Amino acid sequence: MAGSSFFKHEDYWAIWLGAILLLFGLGAFFLNPPDQLEERHLELSAQLKTEEEKAPFRTIEWYTLFDQQQKIKGSSEPIGKTLKSLTSKPGGWKNNPLTSFVTTHKQAEAQRAAQESAYQQAQTEEESARAAAAQAQATAAAGQFENENANQAAETAILAWRASWENLKAKQKKYEAKHTNVIPWLLHLLVLFGILFGIASWVMGTPFRKFALGFVSVFTIGVLSYFLAGQANMKAIGFGYAAWAIIIGLLISNTIGTPSWVKPALSTELYIKTGLVLLGAEILLGKILAIGLPGIFVAWIVTPIVLISTYWFGQKVLKISSKSLNITISADMSVCGVSAAVATAAASKASKEELTVAIGLSMIFTSIMMIVMPAVINGLGMPEVLGGAWIGGTIDATGAVVAAGAFLGEKALSVAATIKMIQNMLIGLIAFGVAVYFATKVEKTGQASIGWGEIWRRFPKFILGFVGASILFSLIYSGIGPDKAYTLIDQGVIGGFTKNLRGWLFCLAFVSIGLSINFKELKGHFTGGKPLILYILGQSLNLALTLLMAYIMFYLVFPGVTEQI
Helix, strand or coil: CHHHHHHHCHHHHHHHHHHHHHHHHHHHHHCCCCCCHHHHHHHHHHHHHHHHHHCCCCCHHHHHHHHHHHCCCHHHCHHHHHHHHHCCCCCCECCCHHHHCEECHHHHHHHHHHHHHHHHHHHHHHHHHHHHHHHHHHHHHHCCCCCHHHHHHHHHHHHHHHHHHHHHHHHHHHHCCCCEECHHHHHHHHHHHHHHHHHHHHHCCCCHHHHHHHHHHHHHHHHHHHHHHCEHHHHHCCCCHHHHHHHHHHHHHCCCCCCCCCHHHCCHHHHHHHHHHHHHHHCCHHHHHHHHHHHHHHHHCHHHHHHHHHHHHHHHCCCCCCHHHHHHHHHHHHHHCHHHHHHHHHHHCCCHHHHHHHHHHHHHHHHHHHHHHHHHHHHHCCCHHHHHHHHHHHCCCHHHHHHHHHHHCHHHHHHHHHHHHHHHCHHHHHHHHHHHHHHHHHCCCCCCCCCHHHHHHHCCCHHHHHHHHHHHHHHHHHHHCHHHHHHHHHHHHHHHHHHHHHHHHHHHHHHHHHHHCCHHHHHHHHCCCHHHHHHHHHHHHHHHHHHHHHHHHHHHHCHHHHHHC
């Protein structure tokens, strides 16, 4: 049975697929490094160190050497360019939608001509700023860098030059537009994902042909989401691919309905968990431990308080007749949605109907919260770390947490995902506690039906993949040093390959979430009064306590952690 679950459980497949992609990326970039990589980094590092000793601030020469070092990228090598193209998305566009997919030589020349004036102006501004910075630096050097006012003036002028230099880089990127065609690469990515996830689905019981047929539609909607997010006006207001993926899915599922032949490919959890394993490589162990310290307080203190409080409220105030329904809704809402509901329902011997009510309520509020919470957070001007922590501790499903975090940004995404996984670790322990309570206090059999083996069975295994990826890349990073790690990992395995794949996987998960939610089918769960009241009041308590605890932990108790995220 254990061996069977090893190949039938999506958590394990998320680890296998994530490991395959990460190991392939490592092999591709480490076996094909830039020429004389180590020698170039050693020489530039020595020169940078010399420059650092010359002045109490970073000089023009220091930045020039730094720029040379930053140009040494694994993604600039032939294998890197190929993998980056393979994982590319539809590009940005303003008036002509076709340029999102194909830019002809003629269009590239036209764009070059249109950007020439702005580019030349940026060049002039950069040259002027550099001259001013050089003059200010020379004045400070004439005083042996002992005049504090001269040093401050030089540093200010150099930073102003760097700002104009960054502006020039941005203009240069538009000015040097080239012929592109992402359509063949999108088809290659469709085939790659179709094979990998099709095999996983086939082993888990879904015929490969059925999955592949549905996956074409899911992937196509994902492409459409990226396409719409690339429109200049949409990009300006921050309406990203995550929002489009969910909205398009919801529109289809709540109008014409999601076709039955698409449903075999709606592997929300598999996509999101595989993406989270890839995310583990981006969040090094030190950051996980840092986020985990305040995150444990956010997840492991608030969650039991909300669980116990809502169960007590349901029994003593609302007087819900079914204790198993009460505890299942409480666990669903306080821990992590469907997974916690299933585990708790089994522990309390809840009926299928009671489990359906709990899951239905969770799906409804999750779909609302993952859209409303980012809007509220942005509207309030809440810091990204605080918003991510709030999302991670309150929204039920892991996929919805990632979606909501993605609305806010990469920093919020990493905090939200990490806290949600810390919270997910409670599933087995809570199921065990519920089983003991119901066996000894409710059913009074004197025996609990769940042991430590069952806790392990219900433990979200994909978390091990996330942590494992983080440990592996942390060891590699520290082993090869920051310079080579920048070239081969930051601008290689991750920056040139897995980060783009992770974005695609999240997009496919968001599409699946939207296509899976039909409000007409779920509206029946609003009836019955007491379960709905319990969920609303319990989630309100959860929102308030989590926000308070997140603020205390990330901004009062561990402010240093927040600064480093």
